[in-house]
Each structure stands twice: as structure tokens, then as C-alpha cells.
Amino acid sequence: MAYFDAASAAPLHPVARQALLAALDEGWADPARLYREGRRARLLLDAAREAAAEAVGCRPDELSFTASGTRAVHTGVAGALAGRRRVGRHLIVSAVEHSSVLLSAEAHEADGGTLTQVPVDRAGRVSAASYAEALRPDTALACLQSANHEVGTEQPVAEVAEVCRAAGVPLLVDAAQSLGWGPVEGPWSLLTASAHKWGGPSGVGLLVVRKGVRFAAPGPADERESGRAPGFENIPAIVAAAASLRAVRAEAAAESARLRELTERIRARVPRLVPDVEVVGDPVRRLPGVVTFSCLYVDGETLLHALDGEGFSVSSGSSCTSSTLTPSHVLKAMGVLSEGNVRVSLPPGTPEEDVERFLAVLPGAVAAVREKLGAPAAQPEGAARPAERVVDALGKRCPLPVIELAKIIGEVPVGGTVRVLADDEAARLDIPAWCEMRGQEYVGEEPARAGVAYVVRRVS
Amino acid sequence: MAYFDAASAAPLHPVARQALLAALDEGWADPARLYREGRRARLLLDAAREAAAEAVGCRPDELSFTASGTRAVHTGVAGALAGRRRVGRHLIVSAVEHSSVLLSAEAHEADGGTLTQVPVDRAGRVSAASYAEALRPDTALACLQSANHEVGTEQPVAEVAEVCRAAGVPLLVDAAQSLGWGPVEGPWSLLTASAHKWGGPSGVGLLVVRKGVRFAAPGPADERESGRAPGFENIPAIVAAAASLRAVRAEAAAESARLRELTERIRARVPRLVPDVEVVGDPVRRLPGVVTFSCLYVDGETLLHALDGEGFSVSSGSSCTSSTLTPSHVLKAMGVLSEGNVRVSLPPGTPEEDVERFLAVLPGAVAAVREKLGAPAAQPEGAARPAERVVDALGKRCPLPVIELAKIIGEVPVGGTVRVLADDEAARLDIPAWCEMRGQEYVGEEPARAGVAYVVRRVS
Structure with a gap:
């Protein structure tokens, strides 16, 4: 049994568990009350805020505890946009942000705002120059993740923050994937994070708004958490979140080196062990525990089931997972293969043996799925x-x-073409990606009587 | 040490604690994932939803878990208003709703909507006839609490729901104070509640939207919790909330009878033990554990400190508490005395001795505050x-x-008047209330060079 999906949710850190238990007895009362139980709750809340602020590198009064990372993003984006409404209604996000950012951007567009999506390279990375180009006089806010949740690529946040600062535009950094490893560098203006990504409990997010940043929280007024997170504070969970952030930070240097070595093994060995695999994401500037690869001719959901049967819990940005029928927007923006996609994200403490066993099991699992689907040998x-x-x-x-396509390409002469008629959205991404992997020429797509015709020329 | 502020937050029920601990190990993963840890989390979430729905008396797919009762109210009010925007933008609330409802109403007004506040009688109770009068062809939503959080008065929710149904207007019931005691009767359309009011953990609210009710959730889209509560589900807390709701319901009949007897003692004996006290709220149709009274010539905050020193944690809707300088909107709407206000709300399990000790301590505490303030003997x-x-x-x-005023009234002859020049907002409420208690005539208020002149005629 090996859980390799820490980028979705990490198991509760022992320190978080211990702190939560203690705070259940001490921190259940209303911290706004003046009696003993209320004062005790207030002390715990204040101490947690100080600890979290220290880990973030901000002032305690700049940090609010929200009910989730998603809430922090929703409130952060909406509040910053509303605060700078007089400047304009232009929003910049990267094409590979978490869905909470992209859906906030969609809501902003639906409300009459304008949006620029900054593209990424094939490694999933933006450039500071692209942000500089996207900035306009009416830009109210720019958003950039510290590191990508699907492929692990680290973004040049400090550089982008400098570019934004020079233009007088606040940058919101979604630090959900990286805050457990270290603070975010550079002159960012807002920051969001989620405790259950670093081993804290569910139910706690962080929203940091630097002093001087114009901010108008959305929704009805509420006096708690500087008016940025309405509702009764979840103090036991907040205490556990802050305590576990300190704990994982204390272990971060050693553990990141160890996990980096383990994911490096996967990056290096999977392409040798499994034919027709593309490892995606930046090979160097990446999160310690995340590695993502895509397997040609494989249905992601079936592969996940096969790996689950072998005792491995991984996730997939493949279009073939049951929860979503469109391919991952991240893989799409990178222009890489989405089929048979597997994301391995190792929680701190993952034993080496588990990774070795995964590498032993993977080739057979992929081969079995391919055989079932009749993939070309x-x-x-x-x-x-x-x-x-x-x-x-x-x-x-x-x-x-x-x-x-792969079955038939050998049946046309070099220079000949194959027209693939398809109506599955994933084909738009995967057929060009296959061409790149296989050294064939992707000619382009044409409308067809039904669906779309994807034209491929045989080159080799 | 006695905690008498269950209406703010109840201490964690032992069943909630036990369920939370178990679910920390079983329910931390993402329930949207297909692997074993995800499926386990999904099972726990589904079971909790069924249990909570059964307690509410709704279908599981009508119930979403939110991050707090406040969030449930904000989303419920905004979503129902948006869903019926074509009908109109008129909102009805009672004058004694929880601040989360009133602040939602304020936000609606600020956004161009219209609002009717339904008044209450001196016991804090609305009438179905007032709701019927308030309904208009453009009414999008009506809101009514099941019972008042400051004075414990139960509202005629079933009757008001019938009136609303007849007019085709959805009724949102804020059941935060009563759900632990039993389901809300009548054909309501939306319901909100908060787990930490019934002994569940912080971080969990309920939002129920009956099938057929038009609803458009505010904010960015999110696929979790029927799109009504964005962000990663806090499953351990949800499991604990549902388990403790079942547990308190099982004890509700016996415990409500016991607490009702204890609060009846306070209602009956406080006016005999302490001079110049007004017990407020409906004497019969009321929550089992809540009793509220106001003491003339007393500063609420000082009395709270005195009681805290004696080991009693109570709250106050008095204008003299540090958190707010305007008198409680509930006491104001009822037209009762707000000064020296004390709310006692007994958690289930409160021992009889604690109540007896409170009754023994209270007279001395009040007398000491009065002496300090130089109140008339x-x-x-x-x-x-x-x-x-x-x-x-x-x-x-x-x-x-x-x-x-009280010191000087005896110095004018019967028929003579006293003009009190005051600029504290609480005087507007407390001077008429004092007249009613003392049998003097409140003539009215007049503008003065500074502040307001409140005119009182000596009658007896």
C-alpha cells in the first residue's frame, strides 16, 4: 500500500494530529468572547497566526485563515480585483493555474472583466517577459502559481513579482504546492495556500494580503479574520495547520533532497522501462516530490485502476479519468501528450522500497492496458x-x-497521409503530441462531416 | 467553572470527538479520487450526508456541507436571490435574525435589492400575518430563524412557511439554534445550520436546498458539494458533525425537559433575587437551554467580568460589551431594556448545582456593579x-x-419632567425601557444642542 498522491492531499502529519487533539479541548469556544474559554481560544488563534505568518514571511495582521485553499483563492482574486476596480478590470493568469484560479477568472469574465492567459513552454513554465507583455494600464491583478500541481514545474515567481511591482500591479501567488517546502521569494502582494497539502488538516487555507494592497472582500460583511473569512474560526484545525507547517519546514531541507532523488529515479527509469512514454514537466526547476509522465496508447483511468490493484494510489491528468472528460488544461497548455497520464506525488517520508516496487510494477500494468486496448506493438x-x-x-x-492512427501509419508510404476522424476532445491534443513523439508530421485539423479530421503525414 | 454560553458554541460532544479521531485516519484523502483512500473518504462523506439529511428531514442530495453556519447563510441567501432574480429583488427578513442574515440583507440592499424587516413583539416573536403583509409580487426570498439566538424565543416557522408557500415564495430557515433539538416543521425551502452549536466541531455548516427551488450559487464555479460549497471537503469534521447530531437528537427529549426546568428556575428566581431586572423572551415558546435578562443600572461588560471571576461564562447583548458599542439589534427590535444584559445558555449536561450556584452568586455580582456605578438605591x-x-x-x-435619570426622578413632583441629555445610542432604547419598568411616562425625544434630549414625566 503506497499513497503517491500528496499533491491532492497529504496524510495528516503526526504533529498536526497532536496539535488538533490538544486544541479540541482548549480551542472550541468563541475567540471574540471575554470569558476564560474565549480568551484561551483567542490565545491559541493568535499564536497560530504568528507561527503561520513567520513561515510565510509576512506580518500576522496580513494573514487570514480561510476554510480552504480554494476559498483563499476565490476571496483573494475577487477582493484584489474589487479593490482595484478604479484602475481597471484586466486580469492576468497563467494557462496552467489551479482550477480555483481559472474558475475565478471565468467568473470575472462573466461579470464583464477582461482576461489574459499567459502561455507556458513545453515544460509548463511561464516567462517573466510574457507577464511583462501581458501587463496593461488597466491591469488590476496578476496571478501565478509558485509551482504547478500537475507536473511539478516551479515558476519564476520572484522575477514575475518584480515585473509586476515595476508596473504597480499586485501579484497573487498560489503557493498551495510549495509552501511546505519554503517561503515564496520576491515582492508578491497576495498569497494563498492550503494546509492539507503540507500535512495539515482539511478545512484550513491561508490568505495573505500585504499591507498597502487595495482589497475589498466579496460578499456580506463579517468581523472575523479581518473581514476576509466569514464565519466562526475553526481554531483546532488552524492550530494543527500552523503546528504542522512549522514541523514540515523543519524537515524540509533533508526531506526535499531525499524525495528529489526518488523522483529523479522515476524520471530516469520510467522511459527505459516502459516504451512510448513521455515524462513531462521541467527536469530541474521542479517540486521535490512530483513526477508526471504520459503513456501512449493507454487509457488513464484503466491504468489508475490497475495501479490501485497493485497498491499504488496515483492520480491522472488524463482525459480518460472518470471525473472529467476533457484533457487536463495543464497538459494541453504545455502541448504534451495527455493520454495514459500518471502523476506520482510522494508524501514526505515515502520509503525508497515503495518507489522501487512502483518501478517494478509499472511496466506490466502499462503493457496489460495496452494489450487490452489492442495497441500496436x-x-x-x-x-x-x-x-x-x-x-x-x-x-x-x-x-x-x-x-x-498508430496501427495504420505504417500502411501508407512515406509522404502519404492519414486522416483521423474523431470527436473526442482529447484527440486535438494527443494526435499532435503523438506526431512529435514519433517523428511524424502533424499537418493540421480540418472540419469534417462529423467531428474533426486530424491530418498526419508519414515522414519516417 | 461553568460554561453557560452554548448558544455561541457548545463544547465538543464526546461522540463528535470519537468520530473525528476515527475519520482523521480514514477520511483525509480526496473523495473525488478513484483509489482506495479516495473511495474510503467518499464512503464516509456519503454516510455523513445521509445521517445529516435524515436528522434534517430532507434528501441527501438536497444537503451540502459548508465551512460554517455563516457560510451556509451567505450562500443560501445569495443563491436563492440569484435563482429568483427574474421574479424580483425583494427580500424579507425578521428584525431579530442572526447577523449573518442581516449582513447578507445589507449586501443585497447595497447591490440594489429591496428589503423588508418584519417586526417582532415584546417577546421577540414574529407573526405569520406580518410575513403575509410583507410579501409582494417581486419577493424573491423570505428568511426566518427557527429560534432566536439571544433570547431563545421560538418563531412560528411552520405557519410562516405555509404563508410563503401559498405565495410561491421560498422560505429560508436559519435553524442554527434549534436543529440539535429537532427537525424544523413546515414546508420550508432552504435551511441552514451550524455544527458547533449542537456539539459538533467548528468548520461545518449545513445548507439544504429543497428540490425545485431555483438556486444559483454565488462566486466561481466549483464541482464539490453540488457546487454550493467550494473547496476540499473537511471530511473528518463532517463525519463528527453528523455523528454528534445523531447523538444529541437521541438525548434531546430527556435533556430538553431537564434544561427547561433549569432555565425555568432562573426565569422565576432572578427577578425575586435581584431588584430591577427584566427577564426577556417568550416565557413558553422558547429554546430549552436559553434564558436572558437585563439588569437596570448595570454595565454588561463589568457584570460579565464579575461573573467570569466567579467561574461563570455567559454572554451579553448589552451595548456595554467591548465587541460592539451599539445595543443588540434583537433587544432593540423587542423594545426591551438592553443595559446589564445577560444571556445564559446551558449546554446539554449542565449539572443542577451549577445553576444553583449561579443563582447564589448573581445577586452579589449585580449589587457590586451597581454600587461601583453609584446606582440609586x-x-x-x-x-x-x-x-x-x-x-x-x-x-x-x-x-x-x-x-x-433614576437618581433625579424623585426630585421632581408628580407631573414634572426630567430631560436627559445623552449621546450614547443605548439611551434611546434604555430610557423608554426604564420608564416601562418603573411606571413612568416616556414623553419622547427632542434634538438638543449636543446629543438628544429624552423627556420623561414623573407619573408615580
């Missing part, structure tokens, strides 16, 4: 080969259109 | 008595203006 060489072939993959879900 | 009868006297209480805080 080798490129057959035929005799009579028409110069153009059509594959009708209408109604077929990822990864079947790519499997059909 | 008896009405002095003078010789030469001018027919009009002026008391300059400008710059003096509650309860000093009333104390000055």
Missing part, C-alpha cells in the same frame, strides 16, 4: 500502400483514436 | 422640587444616563 510494413488512408474513430474515446 | 423624596430638571449625561456611556 510494432510498425507493420505492407506491400500495396495507398497514399492516403482515413481512420474513422468517431465515437471512440481517448486513447483509441491514437491507437488506430 | 431608593427614590429620595425632597422638599423644594422644581417641575423640570435637566440631566447632562453627554459623553457618558450606558448605563450611566439611566442611573442619572
Whole structure:
């Protein structure tokens, strides 16, 4: 049994558990009350705020505890936009932000605001120059994650923050994936995070708004948490969140080196162990515990089930997972393969043996899925080969259109083309990605009577 | 040591604690994930939703877990108003709702909506007829608490719900104070509640939206909790909330009878033990554990400190508490005395001895505060008595203006008047209330060079 999905939620850190238990007895009362139980709750809340602020590198009165990281993002984005409404209504986000940021941006657009999505390179990284280009006189806010949640790529936050500061635009940093490893550098203006990503309990997010940043919290007024997080404070969970943040920070240097070595093994060995795999994300500037790869001709959900059966809990940004039928917006923005996608995110303390066992089990699991789906084993060489072939993959879900393409490409001569008719949205991403991996030429897409025709020219 | 402020937050129920501990190990993962830890979390979440729905008397898919009762109210009010925007933008609330409802109403007004506040009688109770009168063709939503949080008065929710149903208007019931005692009767449309009021943990609210009620959740989209509560679900706390709701319900019949007897003792004996006290709230249709009274010539905050020193944690809706300088909107709407206000709200399990000790300690505590403030002991009868006297209480805080008035009233002849010059907002409420208690005539208020002149005629 190995849980490799810490980027979704980390198991509760022992320190968090201990602090939570203690605070259940001491911190249940209303900290706004003047009697003994209220004063005790207030002391705990104040101490937790100081500890969290120290870890973030901000003043305690700049930090509010929210009910989740998502709430911190929703409130942070809406509050900063409202606070600078007189300047304008232009918002900048990167194309690979967490859904809470992108959905906040969508809500802003639906409300009449304007939006620029900054693109990323094939490693999933933005450049400070792209942010500089995107800035306008009416830009109210820019958002950038500290590191990507799906592929682990670290963003140049300090540089982007400098660019924004020079333009007088506040930068909101979603630090959900990185805060447990260290503070965010650079002159950022707002910061959000989520305790259950660093081993704290569910139910606690952080929203930091630097002094001097114009901010108008959305929704009805409420006096708690500087008016930025309405409702009764969840003090036991807040205490546990702050205590575990301190604890993981104390272990961060040693543990990040150890996890980095383990994910490096996966990065290096998976392509050797499993054919037709693309490891995605920046190979160097990346989170210690995250590694992501995509397997051609594989259905992500089936592979997840197979790995679950072997005792491994991983997630997938593949279009084939049950919860979502469109491919991961992150992989799409990077222009990399989305099919058969697997994200391994190791929680602190992951034993080396678990990683070794994963590497032992993975090749068989992938092979079994491919066999079940009838994936091509080798490129057959035929005799009579028409110069153009059509594959009708209408109604077929990822990864079947790519499997059909791969089966037939060897049947056209070099220079000939294959037209793949498909109506699954993932094909738009995966067919070009397959071409890049296979050294074939992706000609482009054309409208078809039903679905879309993706045209591929055989080059080799 | 006796904690008598359960209406703010109840201490954690032993069942909640036990369930929370178990769910910390089983329910920390993302319930949207397909692997074992995710499926386990999903099972816990589903079971908690079923248990809570059963206690509420709704379908599980009508119930969302929010991060607090306040959040449930904010989302419920905003979502119902947005869902019926085409019908109109008129909102009805009672004058004695919780601040989360009133502040939602304020936000609605600030956004261009219209509002009707339904008045209450001297017991703090609305009538169904007042709601019927307030309903208009453009009414989008009506809100009513199941019972008042400051004085314990139960509202005629079932009757008001019938009136609203007949008019085709949804009724949102804030059941925060009563859900632990039993389900809310009548054809209500939306319901909100807060787990830490029934002994569940902080961090969990309930929002119920009946099928067929038009609802458009505010803020950015999010797929969790039917789109009504964004962010990662706090499953351990949710499990504890549901388990403790079941547990308190199982004990509700016996415990409510026991607490009702204890609060009845306080209602009956405080006026006999302490002179110049007004017990407020409905004497019969009331919550089992809540009793509220106001003491003339007493500063609420000082009395709270005195009682805290004797080991009793109570709260006050008095204008003299540090957190707010305006008198409680509830006491104001009822037209009762706000000075020296004390709310006793007994948590389930409160021992009889604690109540007896409170009754033993209270008279001395009140007398000490009165002595410190120089309150009148008896009405002095003078010789030469001018027919009009002026008391300059400008710059003096509650309860000093009333104390000055009481000291001087005996110095004017029957039929004569006293003009009290005051600039503390509480005087507007407390001087008429004093007149009612003392059998003197409150003539009215007049503008004065500074502050307001409150005119009182001596009748007896």
C-alpha cells in the first residue's frame, strides 16, 4: 500500500494530529468572547497566526485563515480585483493555474472583466517577459502559481513579482504546492495556500494580503479574520495547520533532497522501462516530490485502476479519468501528450522500497492496458500502400483514436497521409503530441462531416 | 467553572470527538479520487450526508456541507436571490435574525435589492400575518430563524412557511439554534445550520436546498458539494458533525425537559433575587437551554467580568460589551431594556448545582456593579422640587444616563419632567425601557444642542 498522491492531499502529519487533539479541548469556544474559554481560544488563534505568518514571511495582521485553499483563492482574486476596480478590470493568469484560479477568472469574465492567459513552454513554465507583455494600464491583478500541481514545474515567481511591482500591479501567488517546502521569494502582494497539502488538516487555507494592497472582500460583511473569512474560526484545525507547517519546514531541507532523488529515479527509469512514454514537466526547476509522465496508447483511468490493484494510489491528468472528460488544461497548455497520464506525488517520508516496487510494477500494468486496448506493438510494413488512408474513430474515446492512427501509419508510404476522424476532445491534443513523439508530421485539423479530421503525414 | 454560553458554541460532544479521531485516519484523502483512500473518504462523506439529511428531514442530495453556519447563510441567501432574480429583488427578513442574515440583507440592499424587516413583539416573536403583509409580487426570498439566538424565543416557522408557500415564495430557515433539538416543521425551502452549536466541531455548516427551488450559487464555479460549497471537503469534521447530531437528537427529549426546568428556575428566581431586572423572551415558546435578562443600572461588560471571576461564562447583548458599542439589534427590535444584559445558555449536561450556584452568586455580582456605578438605591423624596430638571449625561456611556435619570426622578413632583441629555445610542432604547419598568411616562425625544434630549414625566 503506497499513497503517491500528496499533491491532492497529504496524510495528516503526526504533529498536526497532536496539535488538533490538544486544541479540541482548549480551542472550541468563541475567540471574540471575554470569558476564560474565549480568551484561551483567542490565545491559541493568535499564536497560530504568528507561527503561520513567520513561515510565510509576512506580518500576522496580513494573514487570514480561510476554510480552504480554494476559498483563499476565490476571496483573494475577487477582493484584489474589487479593490482595484478604479484602475481597471484586466486580469492576468497563467494557462496552467489551479482550477480555483481559472474558475475565478471565468467568473470575472462573466461579470464583464477582461482576461489574459499567459502561455507556458513545453515544460509548463511561464516567462517573466510574457507577464511583462501581458501587463496593461488597466491591469488590476496578476496571478501565478509558485509551482504547478500537475507536473511539478516551479515558476519564476520572484522575477514575475518584480515585473509586476515595476508596473504597480499586485501579484497573487498560489503557493498551495510549495509552501511546505519554503517561503515564496520576491515582492508578491497576495498569497494563498492550503494546509492539507503540507500535512495539515482539511478545512484550513491561508490568505495573505500585504499591507498597502487595495482589497475589498466579496460578499456580506463579517468581523472575523479581518473581514476576509466569514464565519466562526475553526481554531483546532488552524492550530494543527500552523503546528504542522512549522514541523514540515523543519524537515524540509533533508526531506526535499531525499524525495528529489526518488523522483529523479522515476524520471530516469520510467522511459527505459516502459516504451512510448513521455515524462513531462521541467527536469530541474521542479517540486521535490512530483513526477508526471504520459503513456501512449493507454487509457488513464484503466491504468489508475490497475495501479490501485497493485497498491499504488496515483492520480491522472488524463482525459480518460472518470471525473472529467476533457484533457487536463495543464497538459494541453504545455502541448504534451495527455493520454495514459500518471502523476506520482510522494508524501514526505515515502520509503525508497515503495518507489522501487512502483518501478517494478509499472511496466506490466502499462503493457496489460495496452494489450487490452489492442495497441500496436510494432510498425507493420505492407506491400500495396495507398497514399492516403482515413481512420474513422468517431465515437471512440481517448486513447483509441491514437491507437488506430498508430496501427495504420505504417500502411501508407512515406509522404502519404492519414486522416483521423474523431470527436473526442482529447484527440486535438494527443494526435499532435503523438506526431512529435514519433517523428511524424502533424499537418493540421480540418472540419469534417462529423467531428474533426486530424491530418498526419508519414515522414519516417 | 461553568460554561453557560452554548448558544455561541457548545463544547465538543464526546461522540463528535470519537468520530473525528476515527475519520482523521480514514477520511483525509480526496473523495473525488478513484483509489482506495479516495473511495474510503467518499464512503464516509456519503454516510455523513445521509445521517445529516435524515436528522434534517430532507434528501441527501438536497444537503451540502459548508465551512460554517455563516457560510451556509451567505450562500443560501445569495443563491436563492440569484435563482429568483427574474421574479424580483425583494427580500424579507425578521428584525431579530442572526447577523449573518442581516449582513447578507445589507449586501443585497447595497447591490440594489429591496428589503423588508418584519417586526417582532415584546417577546421577540414574529407573526405569520406580518410575513403575509410583507410579501409582494417581486419577493424573491423570505428568511426566518427557527429560534432566536439571544433570547431563545421560538418563531412560528411552520405557519410562516405555509404563508410563503401559498405565495410561491421560498422560505429560508436559519435553524442554527434549534436543529440539535429537532427537525424544523413546515414546508420550508432552504435551511441552514451550524455544527458547533449542537456539539459538533467548528468548520461545518449545513445548507439544504429543497428540490425545485431555483438556486444559483454565488462566486466561481466549483464541482464539490453540488457546487454550493467550494473547496476540499473537511471530511473528518463532517463525519463528527453528523455523528454528534445523531447523538444529541437521541438525548434531546430527556435533556430538553431537564434544561427547561433549569432555565425555568432562573426565569422565576432572578427577578425575586435581584431588584430591577427584566427577564426577556417568550416565557413558553422558547429554546430549552436559553434564558436572558437585563439588569437596570448595570454595565454588561463589568457584570460579565464579575461573573467570569466567579467561574461563570455567559454572554451579553448589552451595548456595554467591548465587541460592539451599539445595543443588540434583537433587544432593540423587542423594545426591551438592553443595559446589564445577560444571556445564559446551558449546554446539554449542565449539572443542577451549577445553576444553583449561579443563582447564589448573581445577586452579589449585580449589587457590586451597581454600587461601583453609584446606582440609586431608593427614590429620595425632597422638599423644594422644581417641575423640570435637566440631566447632562453627554459623553457618558450606558448605563450611566439611566442611573442619572433614576437618581433625579424623585426630585421632581408628580407631573414634572426630567430631560436627559445623552449621546450614547443605548439611551434611546434604555430610557423608554426604564420608564416601562418603573411606571413612568416616556414623553419622547427632542434634538438638543449636543446629543438628544429624552423627556420623561414623573407619573408615580
